[in-house]
Amino acid sequence: MPSPRYWREVPARYRLEGARCRECEKVVFPRRRVCPACRGNHLEPMRLSRSGRVVTSTVVHVAPTDLGMEAPYPVAVIETHEGARLMAQVTDCEPSEVKPGLEVSLEFRRIRREGHSGILCYGYKAVPSR
């Protein structure tokens, strides 16, 4: 997917912008129109804190084309302290350190070089809290 689409359509990626449902308090990431828990449609935008913990994870050894040179790298489902869940690479650590419950902070990082043109694509990665 051409990267300009990402910054036009997915601003949440750079600002960690989620939303809280006014009816049931569920926190979602990224923003969406309808609450997946109660179908309420009053979701208030909110910035997520940058801290969370690992729910489950893997270490990718066979990577997609753009990330072939990065493997092996850990990827995890992270739950932020507000209760939002998202998927992110975990970096700046040994892959074997990534276990359920590991405390992480979400940081702005380069995610990939896209295709033949090598356009840099950015987003969030998780870094273990030290």
Add this chain to the structure above:
Amino acid sequence: MREVAIVGTGMTRFGELWESSLRDLFAEAALAAIEDAGVDHLDSIYVGNMSAGRFVGQEHLGPLMADQIGMAGVAATRVESACASGGVALRTAFLEVASGASDLVLASGVEKMTDGADVTDVLATAADQELEAYQGITFPGLYAMIARAHMEAHGTTEEDLARVTIKNHHHGALNPKAQFRREFTLAQVLGSAMVAEPLRLLHCSPVSDGAAAVLVCPLELARHYTDRPVKIIGSGLATAPMALADRRDPAALDAVKRSAERAYEMAESDPGKIQVAEVHDCFSISEICCTEELGLVERGRGGQAVQSGETALGGRLPVNTSGGLKSKGHPVGATGIAQAIEIYQQLRGEAGDRQVPDAHCGLTQNMGGSGASSVVHIFERA
């Protein structure tokens, strides 16, 4: 609704079929099904296919495939639900016949995966592109996370995962249509290359080409075409959040559970009546999770059921007698139809060395993505 039956089947061998194109594969399977049933016309055609557009650059498969079998003019549509495309094509055909709108419907599936685009990249399109694939996760990676969550919650082990592979290759070795007709030892599985921890190469279904087709008609007409029709008595389709992070529990496949509940309800059946099942083992962990969600084994006991031989040929409830996706191969769009063909053969007593004695009720479960869609069918001897 009218009662519906399958009256003819056809499929290609599954494998790396370098000399066969997408249309060749479809035509071979479709013409075999038409010949098997002895029909001279069709009312409608459904083509289950995940991503011919990405794999070989071809969309608009309905008219292309109808024309390839000399049926230009017949209603024909492609059906897509990622790796569940075949199963959903069968459901669509079933509903069209059950409603009374059509009498003779060809439900088919086809995928040409070799010799084209990068398969890992194409399969990743069945995950959430913006929230998952962008971050560098692959399909094996998603199921690897499900596996770790299942291990954490239920004590499932790497050996349990390996036993699924060993069992399904044992079955697949008996299937002339299977891609890999060979057995594997525990040491071979546990020594195979890591793909996404804890899943190794031999926990993953292969990249395959293939096609499968079944002919569906009202039960009241079925005996014109075969003396042993197989009824479709239940069909259930369900969805769950696309992104793994949005599921209440990464170890649970809610779409599988809901699709099964809907199929059991329509069939007025329950897991206790199922004697043979084809379950979506795209990765060894998925067979463990799905047999639990289908109610075929107790929750958390999916691994033990494989270890004890309960789900092997000769066991209480044989699962994936065809070899499953793991050994038979997984040309994604064709898989759901090929599962139905295995159950059709089992219920007709035609499964040869893989035959489950006196099977009269069977189930298929076909899943899309990391479990965001699932379709279940229940079959009974007519």
